[in-house]
Amino acid sequence: MTSGSFWDETTKELLGWPEVMASLSPVSPAGLRAKRQIKPYLPSERSLWEERMDDLLMLRSALGDEEWAKELRDALRQLPDVEGLLSLIEQGATLRPVDFFELKRFFWQGFAVERLLQEGGLRFRFWEQVAWEEHLRRLNPPGELVPSFSLAELSSDAELMRLHREHSALNEAIFAEKKAQGDRLRARYGRKPGKDGQLVFDRSDPNATAAKQDQDLQLMQETVFEAIFQQVEPERVQELLQQREDKLVEIEDRETEALQDLVSEFRPHAAMLLRALSALGRLDLTLAKAHLANRWQMGAIRWESAGVPSAQEADRAVEGAADAGREASARDRSVTFGWTVEAAFHPLAREAVEKRGGAYTALDLELDPGVGLITGPNMGGKTVVLKTLGLLQALAQHALPVPARLFRFRPVERIGISGGDEQSLASGLSSFGAEMQRLSALLGDSRPALLLLDEVARTTNPEEGEALAIGLASYLLTTGHSALFASHFPGVTEVNGIQGFRVAGLKRDLLDRLEESAPQDLLQRLYSAMDYRLLKSCAGDVPKDAVRLAKCFGLPQAVLEQAQAVLQRKEGPTS
């Protein structure tokens, strides 16, 4: 973990952060930029966090008006990315007409968004007050506001339009002169030159002789058969062409001047417009958060500082919650300053369960600061519990919605997860070596952390592994960190001061039927036989279902009998 950072890439990956963040979808480039700038709020940044959460809740409450919400999203989607343009304007650089078209679109969409916010009765502290209409009018022809842009149409630029008209008039005059010449030639010779300007006469044609004297024609080539003449550009046409060239130069000069005038006009406002763009990006991001909160049916989220929660904090927690009764009880419990999780889920885990047709068991958890230990059978979802808590913590500290009915959390300086299987081919370390290296890094930083430790030391010999796990749990209780452990080692449950939890485990009545399952149905039945609820537990409460599960998976009977005998010798018959 980089010194001073909230988490490292391994933690992000193990918690499923990239995938979950992919479901947060702002629709404008400015919104995507705001998304890239998302950062966690540390314990000292509570007021900044609150401001963002208030914005989220305010916008979320307005989403009930679906048509309005769609209009807002559409307006943001069409918001162009003018950050680069505004920086250029700030420096006084010359822009192109298309750049002003983009700037006009920005004003157009900004204006539309502001009207929608007014319509929805929403006022954000971060919103930048911009005279949208005034700016729009600067890039609009006199009269009704239109989304198109033409430099020559600007009210301040009658000159440019005049020059273009004169240019068109010159074109028409050139065309007329050429046509007149063509008509003259047709009258003289019965036909006019082709598009290539050539007239070809047979040498025996008397016109060939006459044409040699014609001012409108020049003899190009005479073969034994033909005389080939080229139409001569009349002097008047040459004059007009020169005038047209001059006019084009004049137009170009005027255009450059007009573009520079526009830059000068907007330059004093550039910094403010950049802030407005960033505010629009923030709004877009907040809207995306609100949509995600709805998708996840988020309830209340509450930042728990050390100390007694204020009435205001308690009120924030109530906002958006579905069940007032549960909220009241949560408020009572909040004096413990730890974590309260109600009906939470990990979006990736839930999606996987639902994809296979299962019903996801949401997580309820009360964790005080200190160390919590989860025991439970294999495949009982212990890892998912750790990842869910880690993800919720990360989302909450980033002021993002959380997939939970209630999430009351204690902000930390950092979070870290050890997956227990960090074998790295690149470093040449064994699983155990890599895990110890990771643990050492996680523990080496003294800033208060939330640590999620999955089956610590499971890859070494069980005796030493258990000793290490006990040592680690005991040590963590003496630090300022909070940790949630998942472990199969019974000894860890005996550590004084540890908070015990266990996955409810296999439903006894279904377990017998599980053993009779056909191999192809086993996994499905196992899922339905497992009770994934997390319950409080006490010392020594470690479920022992491994041998029976092994039996379900078809291990040879002889192996199972031997295992059973060993267990009986050690501690009496298994349940």
Next chain:
Amino acid sequence: MLLEQVELCGARRVSLVGIAKHAGKTTAMNELIDQATAKGRALGIVSIGVDGERHDAIMGVPKPEVEVPAGALVASAGDVLEAGTALLRIIERTGISSTLGDVYLAEVQEPGTVVLAGIRYREQVAQVLQMMEAQGADLCLVDGAFDRMMAASPQVTDGVVLATGAVVARTVQEVAQKSAFFLQRFLLPQADEELARLYDAAAASGTLAVGVLREDRLEHVLLTQTSSFTQNPQSDPSWPGLEAVRALAVTGAVTDRLIQMLEGIPRGFALVLSDATHFFVSQSAWRKFLRRGHQIVVRRSIRVYGMTVNPYSVEGHQLPSGELVEAVRAVAGDVAVWNVKE
């Protein structure tokens, strides 16, 4: 008159394809624009690949600019949108990006020249044409760069005007011969109902499909291979055998390589492809394939409104225009032929 042919067919989208660079395609387009403007048609003008520059980027020779009338809609990239002399009103962003900047739709306020650039793919052309039509264009012209056949795809435009000229050869006969081959590609016959069904099956599965004759019916066998480039269809695990096959449908490009792979099949074999824009076979390979008694047909034929001939070559030589037009007419059958310079 060029426009008359187009209007007779009720076309609203016309592409222009040249036999080679400098075949006179842009001149033909300017001619169509003039005629359409005179008749008050609301024009939309698009170009695939950079086109319309004052000087050709490769050979450095002057190149006709695209002259656009007032009221026409054009699509071009931001960096070159103002490079011509026409006065433009920018009306819409297309969302298409290019190396020359984002592509915009603009309306011509005062006539002049434009540089049309920034559109490279068939889907982009289709999108821009749709936007132009939504803005009121009732005749859209698509100028395809010399190596861009895609504009002629029947899924994008209603038909094509072809441009040929002295640039491809030094003698009248040679130009006529090359023009005939060029035209024949576009006149590939349309698949009958049975072969069309085979092609549709291939398109639906995204693989090559083989037609096997069983009790007077062409039964479809889908191959596993999706491209005709990589592997000989005869080595596909689902290939039913030389004697059984009567047809092969290919959704992608058809090249000499594929044609040569299929030469050994018993006579009477048919190859079905999407349309002429997917046909990249040399004259000699094509000739040999037909000589074997096979046929090549397309699922969708392309309507050819006419062919223009340019007697001038960018290399400096000029062919007698009357003779050249007559020679090209002689090989063009029912397709109308004009001298683009007259």
